[in-house]
Amino acid sequence: MFSQVYSGPTRSKGDRLGADRERQMATIKDVAARVGVSVATVSNALNGKPNVGSAVRRKVLRAAKDLGYRPHRAAQAMRKGRTRAIGLVLPDLTNPFFPQLAQTVENKARKLGLLVCLIDSQDSPEGEADGLTLLAQHGVDGIIWCPVGPRIPRPIHTFGRPVVLIDRPRPGFAVVHSNNLMGGQLLAQYALRHGHTRVGLLSGPRSVESAQQRRNGFVTAHPQQIEIAWEVRVGFDGILPPEACAALLERRGATLVVAGNDLIAINALRWLTQHDVRVPEDVSIVGFDDISWARIVSPRLTTVAQPLVAIGTRAVELLEERLCGAVIASRATVFDVTLVERESVKSI
Amino acid sequence: MFSQVYSGPTRSKGDRLGADRERQMATIKDVAARVGVSVATVSNALNGKPNVGSAVRRKVLRAAKDLGYRPHRAAQAMRKGRTRAIGLVLPDLTNPFFPQLAQTVENKARKLGLLVCLIDSQDSPEGEADGLTLLAQHGVDGIIWCPVGPRIPRPIHTFGRPVVLIDRPRPGFAVVHSNNLMGGQLLAQYALRHGHTRVGLLSGPRSVESAQQRRNGFVTAHPQQIEIAWEVRVGFDGILPPEACAALLERRGATLVVAGNDLIAINALRWLTQHDVRVPEDVSIVGFDDISWARIVSPRLTTVAQPLVAIGTRAVELLEERLCGAVIASRATVFDVTLVERESVKSI
DNA sequence: CATGTGGAGAAAAACGTTTAACTGAGCGCG
């Protein structure tokens, strides 16, 4: 009798109709009360500790399930110092390179029971610093990070948490990225195969290592067979400086334009089209990244595809390893790239 | 000697060099110790409670700043039941409609000190449910949500937390979205202004309310002046069913194709181009959404722009209001849309 | 002087976990 009255308030949480949950989630205490055992035992049972009998363990598991018990992550975080949340710090989601990455990272992380906390710094170092501080405050366990600046700021707030960089290596940090050198080489082979022996370069910024690699891969692959007619440096946002526009119009004998990434290639494409230069009839173009836009411009862009899914997945795996205590040396994981042939290149 | 050894571990946290932080962040205890006051007083001072003298308050604030103290959010969460984190649940980041939304939401949220936890359900109801469970487990304070299914699943895990929907109204939930009806009307006026009196419709799915509104806005704006030559329903992913392809080729007198969104419009555009129908010379096309792709296809797409930034910002504001206890009735916030005139429409 | 009154701060409890330390019971063994 009395026990019924007493148990009332507790019971009403999860018992009615099974899946019904009023507002508060069931706590470990509720489970303990229902089984008639101490909270410690419940915790031990739930965490697979050896010091709990199999009968009790079964009962606990059962009760937890019945009550729809979920551990209170904030409480766990307090005790263990782990939140099972990770930060994903990106420079700009509206750059079509990143959404698929974000999607992959989130999905892979969720499979591992990790929550992804997003920071979009809008390409601003201050925003990035703010975001990192916020992440640190929430105690995320680790960070997947595509840093905006060429250098990791000095007193950076990783707070001793593991970091995996994406796409942009920085000394002392683990990184996963594509084989940009190989990409450049693939493009060079491809150019040669289609008879292009004189090309113009719209290389990415000198400060971005991947841009440098792409360029060098291309330039050094067949140096005696491919001649660089001209080269202009362009930011990875694809905005063409006047010299680039001029070079595109003059061309100086180049039959192929090799762009540092798809954004650059697409802007070049548009500039050319606007000035009545036909692609690929008058000049061919190749890009790099295979962003979604490459498929919808016309002509569709021949480009080098990065294995975004593999990169995102691997970054999460790498981070998770480190979360679990593996103190692996900060190495780079490099993925092969593939050439995607479309219609922006004509054979000569 | 011994006292040095003893005090080592504690002091080394925040005292050396002031801003130096070894690995643990400074705690409220450190601040209290430095000022020589109790932790309660520090907490009170930091939270602006009235029962602390102005001299002490100043000293506390100063010390907190010196130590780079940040409240431990997990600990706060335990006590207050608030995490200052929100969930952002989206169906598919690779759909170009969402990245800007996500960016806006994150930035606005960060300004309010809220951390954004991302879920990308990849258009799967199960993924969505998983994500919501994960969010609930982490105790996010509220959720901004663009639901994938036509209906909010029954035993859905919002756990009594406030929810603000985006773009897709569901009974009983607050929502912020664009005035799709108005968008349809704008398009009708625009069509008429350019002499299109016979049009084909590639409407969005009947099950999506916004699609319905867009269509109805268009159809009912000038019913006696615009004739609907044909109508085919297409999913918002833009994949054209055979009837749609057939209709595009035949056209049956339609001089303008009105698509349910940009994805549909762009696919139609490509289909037409592949079949040697020129746009806009042979037929005009308009879309809806003004996704980034609309700017890079050729011809660039005339479309209706949704104020994505306003929508994202407002959603966060609305949610924050609710977090702060305002129990406002679940209303819809509707934003005006604007017509963006580009080159996919020709006057007749 | 005795008695409130209010202000400023301290002490302690609480949030939901995990974990270290402890307690008995049962058992084998010298």
Next chain:
DNA sequence: CGCGCTCAGTTAAACGTTTTTCTCCACATG
């Protein structure tokens, strides 16, 4: 028998806050 050991479980401390309750003291008022 009594010693130690293992098993299965309990108690209690701890994590970093916030909040409630408590204490102390100065001061005003009768």
